[in-house]
Amino acid sequence: MADDTRDSNQNGTASTVVDSGAPPKKLRRGVVLGKDGKPCRSCNSFVDFTSQTKTITKSTIGHSLVATGPPLACPPDVEELGRSSWTLLHSITASYPISPTLTEQSQVRQFMGLFSKLYPCWVCAEDFQDFMAKNRVRAESREEFGQWMCEAHNDVNRKLGKKEFDCSKWEERWRTGWKDGRCD
Ligand SMILES: Cc1cc2nc3c(=O)[nH]c(=O)nc-3n(C[C@H](O)[C@H](O)[C@H](O)COP(=O)(O)OP(=O)(O)OC[C@H]3O[C@@H](n4cnc5c(N)ncnc54)[C@H](O)[C@@H]3O)c2cc1C
Numbered sequence: 337m338a339d340d341t342r343d344s345n346q347n348g349t350a351s352t353v354v355d356s357g358a359p360p361k362k363l364r365r366g367v368v369l370g371k372d373g374k375p376c377r378s379c380n381s382f383v384d385f386t387s388q389t390k391t392i393t394k395s396t397i398g399h400s401l402v403a404t405g406p407p408l409a410c411p412p413d414v415e416e417l418g419r420s421s422w423t424l425l426h427s428i429t430a431s432y433p434i435s436p437t438l439t440e441q442s443q444v445r446q447f448m449g450l451f452s453k454l455y456p457c458w459v460c461a462e463d464f465q466d467f468m469a470k471n472r473v474r475a476e477s478r479e480e481f482g483q484w485m486c487e488a489h490n491d492v493n494r495k496l497g498k499k500e501f502d503c504s505k506w507e508e509r510w511r512t513g514w515k516d517g518r519c520d
Pocket of ligand 1: 414415416417418419420421422426455459460461463464485486487488489490492493496500501506509
């Protein structure tokens with residue numbers, strides 16, 4: 337992170353101050369800026385993003401600002417992007433071979449490395465890269481990769497103050513469906 341500073345807010349994302357010499361436009365506390373200096377859609381919740389970019393009026397409050405996410409067919413906020421991404425990532429672990437070849441293991445490590453660099457919420461991406469630097473991708477089997485992904489997700493859950501997921505259940509959640517048959 338070359339020209340930005342940030343501190344934590346209640347979302348586990350960050351408030352960002354652009355260090356350009358000139359004072360930044362007044363920001364609501366906790367709104368994350370993109371590298372272009374504008375509020376970052378994929379780094380903020382929809383409510384935080386629109387509260388920065390829109391004048392809040394009675395009619396706005398009655399509509400989108402009280403919603404939990406962006407209206408249908410709008411660019412994703414940090415939560416929608418996160419849910420979709422975790423769905424993809426855990427589904428990749430679910431379809432990963434039980435006994436992968438060395439090539440498959442290498443491909444999955446490359447994928448995770450690139451994913452962590454390209455993730456559109458840059459503050460999330462930086463923290464995920466830190467996690468990966470301390471916790472090398474384990475992918476010598478499907479079970480190992482599924483556990484690693486679950487631990488990676490729990491690391492973000494902890495940061496956001498969310499309940500941790502029981503990783504012994506990752507395969508029921510993402511591959512087989514629950515033992516009680518509700519997914520069948
Ligand atoms: C790499 C990455 C980094 C992120 N970093 C940030 C961040 O810094 N700040 C921020 O505000 N948001 C971040 N997010 C988004 C955040 O993790 C959530 O996706 C978002 O807050 C929506 O949360 P949710 O409660 O809907 O459920 P999600 O956390 O999206 O989880 C979706 C579903 O996955 C299952 N699940 C939950 N935990 C686990 C687990 N450990 N293993 C397996 N399954 C599980 C549950 O069934 C849950 O309903 C990040 C997302 C990703 C993919």
